[in-house]
Amino acid sequence: MNKDIIIIGGGLAGLSVAYLLEKNNIYPTILEARDRLGGRIHTVRPDKNIRIEMGATWLGKQHQSQIHMIRELGLEMEEQHLGDKAFYEYISTSPAQLVQLPPNEDPTWRIKGGSDRLIEALQEKLTDTKIYTGQVVKKINNGEKVEIQTASKSYLADVAISTLPPKLLTDRIEFAPALSGKLLQIAGQTHTWMGESIKVGLFYEEPFWMKPDSSGTIMSNVGPVNEMYDHSDPEQKSFALKGFLDGAYHSVGREGRKKVVLDQLRKYYGEKTDDYTLYQETVWQHESYTYSEYQKPVVPHQNNGNEIFAQSYWNGKLLLAGAETSPISPGYMDGAVESAKRVVGQV
Numbered sequence: 001m002n003k004d005i006i007i008i009g010g011g012l013a014g015l016s017v018a019y020l021l022e023k024n025n026i027y028p029t030i031l032e033a034r035d036r037l038g039g040r041i042h043t044v045r046p047d048k049n050i051r052i053e054m055g056a057t058w059l060g061k062q063h064q065s066q067i068h069m070i071r072e073l074g075l076e077m078e079e080q081h082l083g084d085k086a087f088y089e090y091i092s093t094s095p096a097q098l099v100q101l102p103p104n105e106d107p108t109w110r111i112k113g114g115s116d117r118l119i120e121a122l123q124e125k126l127t128d129t130k131i132y133t134g135q136v137v138k139k140i141n142n143g144e145k146v147e148i149q150t151a152s153k154s155y156l157a158d159v160a161i162s163t164l165p166p167k168l169l170t171d172r173i174e175f176a177p178a179l180s181g182k183l184l185q186i187a188g189q190t191h192t193w194m195g196e197s198i199k200v201g202l203f204y205e206e207p208f209w210m211k212p213d214s215s216g217t218i219m220s221n222v223g224p225v226n227e228m229y230d231h232s233d234p235e236q237k238s239f240a241l242k243g244f245l246d247g248a249y250h251s252v253g254r255e256g257r258k259k260v261v262l263d264q265l266r267k268y269y270g271e272k273t274d275d276y277t278l279y280q281e282t283v284w285q286h287e288s289y290t291y292s293e294y295q296k297p298v299v300p301h302q303n304n305g306n307e308i309f310a311q312s313y314w315n316g317k318l319l320l321a322g323a324e325t326s327p328i329s330p331g332y333m334d335g336a337v338e339s340a341k342r343v344v345g346q347v
């Protein structure tokens with residue numbers, strides 16, 4: 001039977017659902033709010049020789065569904081360079097120390113060529129899936145068919161599949177009739193993984209941290225940058241450091257954030273810090289198609305993978321996917337792929 005299926009969200013989960021549906025000869029439509037695909041996979045390419053991951057970057061050997069998909073799509077992985085030393089700041093009253101790192105027996109991996117290669121490769125595989133960007137879904141009505149309304153259009157489907165983080169879905173999309181109180185309550189208290197994070201990156205002409213008495217790996221209890229890593233590309237065409245700035249700095253403005261990042265890096269690298277060629281940042285709390293403010297505080301991964309997300313709604317006409325709905329690798333890229341596998345089974 002041919003079913004009209006509409007997928008809301010063109011991130012990794014949305015594209016994975018479409019890819020798996022096409023394997024079953026079902027050709028869905030994807031409605032994506034942003035003017036780009038990928039969602040929280042966000043590889044920024046300021047020019048053709050340089051790229052930086054402002055969203056998802058790393059995976060490990062436990063992320064089996066994602067690894068399987070990467071291989072099936074003909075992509076490769078490369079190990080994250082950590083080096084054998086790291087700058088470690090334990091306490092604000094003592095200077096940072098360069099400490100020896102133990103051998104890395106459980107390496108983390110990056111997708112060769114950039115995380116967005118996974119998004120592009122999925123898109124390239126799709127043959128008859130229709131993809132519409134710039135379509136912000138605002139309302140979903142249950143009737144004989146499901147009606148999905150954006151600001152300018154209305155779409156009818158036999159099944160609507162949301163891939164939005166549950167908190168965003170229930171805060172931003174109106175449902176008629178309303179969803180069950182229990183689902184609304186749990187979704188409203190479901191943490192959107194990395195939604196509060198700020199990623200910062202600095203490009204340099206020379207990788208001055210790749211020396212025996214230095215390191216591109218920074219671990220700091222003092223902050224405000226609490227982790228930083230070498231982000232040079234393996235082809236050695238560009239050299240960069242990239243890390244996480246404390247989310248509280250979302251309110252201080254770009255110049256304020258850049259200043260505190262540079263102030264901290266000067267402690268390890270001295271004046272060379274200021275020779276950066278480009279400063280890049282993404283404040284995920286400002287991304288309205290990812291983050292929605294919590295009414296009550298939540299802990300990381302709270303309610304991720306809750307079984308309520310695996311249920312079907314409106315007699316199977318409304319299904320929920322997305323990284324936060326998966327009990328396996330919840331919140332991670334692998335969780336997004338897992339959720340796609342589950343929801344395609346439900347279809």
Ligand SMILES: Cc1cc2nc3c(=O)[nH]c(=O)nc-3n(C[C@H](O)[C@H](O)[C@H](O)COP(=O)(O)OP(=O)(O)OC[C@H]3O[C@@H](n4cnc5c(N)ncnc54)[C@H](O)[C@@H]3O)c2cc1C
Nearest residue numbers: 009011012013033039040056057058137194323331332333
């Ligand atoms: C800074 C950061 C670092 C991360 N690092 C890692 C990492 O190293 N490893 C890892 O495994 N994971 C990491 N993650 C998590 C990873 O990015 C996610 O698990 C994964 O990308 C989620 O994919 P998804 O498709 O489920 O959700 P999303 O990528 O959030 O996709 C949802 C899509 O829905 C769209 N959308 C939103 N509202 C609407 C609407 N109303 N109408 C239509 N479309 C809408 C969005 O634009 C988006 O494209 C990181 C995330 C961030 C933000």
